[in-house]
Amino acid sequence: MTQLLRLATAGSVDDGKSTLVGRLLHDTKSVLADQLAAVERASVDRGLSTPDLSLLVDGLRAEREQGITIDVAYRYFATPRRSFVLADTPGHVQYTRNTVTGASTVQLAMLLVDARKGVVEQTRRHAAVLALLGVPELVLVVNKIDLVGYAEAVFQEISAEFRGHAAALGYAASDVVCVPVSALAGDNVVEPSVNTPWYDGPTLLHHLETVPVAPDPHERPFRFPVQQVIRPRTAEHPDYRGYAGQVAAGVVRPGDEVVVLPSGRPSTVTGIHTPDGPLAAAQAGRSVTLLLADEVDVSRGDLIASASAPPQLTDELDATLCWLHETPLRPGARVLVKHGTRTVPAIVTALVSRFDEQTLSNTDAPESFTLNDIGRARLRTAEPLPVDEYTQDRRTGAFLVISPADGATLAAGLVGAPLPVL
Incomplete structure (x- = not known):
């Protein structure tokens, strides 16, 4: 079976992210003939002599007209070695929230810089966000190398500056690869370029095909947020009671001892059902219905977990918040916390510190968090939540902060995720 790599692009405005993604799609022959023909026609209408490959990614009308990316565009492509799910995230500062969304589940991020501009403010901001989200592998794509x-010397200077910033964020030297690229001309994207004889590293695609993927979530303790309780109450199944959801981490098998949280009631898994029949085991990412040996009170929002390695049950969250809303956050704010399939009221008891992603320093006890701020906060929830440290499990260690007034997403929360400090 072909291995899957989830990756994302990030970077500042007009660094060429969409063109690079378009080049990858084009050169790996992942574009249908009618799509390419449409791009060629649109390019001619713009007065261009060659196809504008960014149009393969920029799907929204506003994006095409302005030549920018404002949404997270997901693209799928494959080579004989590996399959890829790529999130092309926006570069504008006001859309940093989209970068958080796009990078939250990836194993590798491609961070683009314009060779003429080097590492800029948004580059450092995105690198900090990627570090906080626990993205294990970074590729610095020094794009538009043809324009310098x-x-x-330009490539080496930019690479050295970025490696120093990444090291301060906690990345080891082996976790960061730098590649000189011209997405427009195709240099070092899929094929090595004769224009960079001084570069002896891998092409971008070769690195994406061969980089080791992150630890398998199947190896973590079992976690199963309950989405729905199934009780058909039919003559054929008068006593059937199943718990439907998606395995968030680990593997579950009939006979496994589990605990239902937050009640703490123990039980044993007696069956794993799917529309295609019963399973002998279900692993992370699989949607199933679990049957338990005991008549335990289970409802939507509960978590079924490994009895031998359960998560922490707490109503006090010490977490890092990425603030994503125009309305500032202040201590005492009343919010909703969505963790897994459970949503509970909460109050922000304290803002501990605000992180400066440019200087990698912290400001203690800030008065507020504003749009795109990253910082530590404490929240008290109305009900206990079963949480893991984000560094141990990205699914059960993450939550959303929601406005109780209109349901708007206010922040992404990471339980216990440490802020890097110089």
Whole structure:
């Protein structure tokens, strides 16, 4: 079976993210003939002599007209070695929230910089967000290398500056790869470029095909947020009671001892059902219905977990927040916390510190968090939540902060995720 790699792009405005993704799709022959023909026609209408490959990604009308990306565009492509799910995230500061969304589940991020501009403010901001989200592998794509005459000195200077910033964020040298690229011309994207004889590293695609993927979520303790309780009450199944959801982490098998949280009631798994029949085991990502040996009170929002390694049950969250809303957050704010399939009222008891992603320093006890701020906060929930540390499990260690007034998403929360400090 072909291995899957989830990856994302990030970077500042007009660094060429959409063109790079378009080049990958085009050069891996992942574009249908009618799609390419439509891009060629649109490029001619713009007065271009060659196809604008960014149009393969920028799907919204507003994006095509402005030549920018404002939404997270998901693209799928494959090579004989590996399949890819790619999230092309926006570069504008006001859309940093989209970058958080797109990068929240990836194993690798491609961070683009314009070779003429080097590492800029948004580059450092995105690198900090990626570090907080626990993205294990970074690729610095020094794009538009053709516009600086394929100069090795420019590439080395940018690479050294970024590696130093990444090291301060906690990345090891082996976790960061730098590649000189011209997405427009195709240099070092799929094929090595004769224009960079001084570069002896991998092409971008070769690195994506061969980089080791993150630890398998199947190896973590079992976690299963309950989405629905199934009780058909039919003559054929008068006593059937199943718990439907998606396995968030680990593997479950009939006979496994589990605990239902937050009640703490123990039980044993007696069956794993799917529309295609029973399973001998279900692993992370699989949607199933579990049957338990005991008549335990289970409802939507509960978590069924490994009895030998359960998560922490707490009503006090010490977490990192990525604030995503125009309305500032202040201590005492009343919000909703959505964790897994459970949503509970909460109050923000304290803002502990605000992180400056440019200087990698913290400001203690800030008065507020504003749009795109990252910082530590404490929240008290109305009901206990079964949570893991984000660094241990990205699914059960993450939550959303929601406005109780209109349901708007206010922040992404990471339980116990440490802020890097110089």
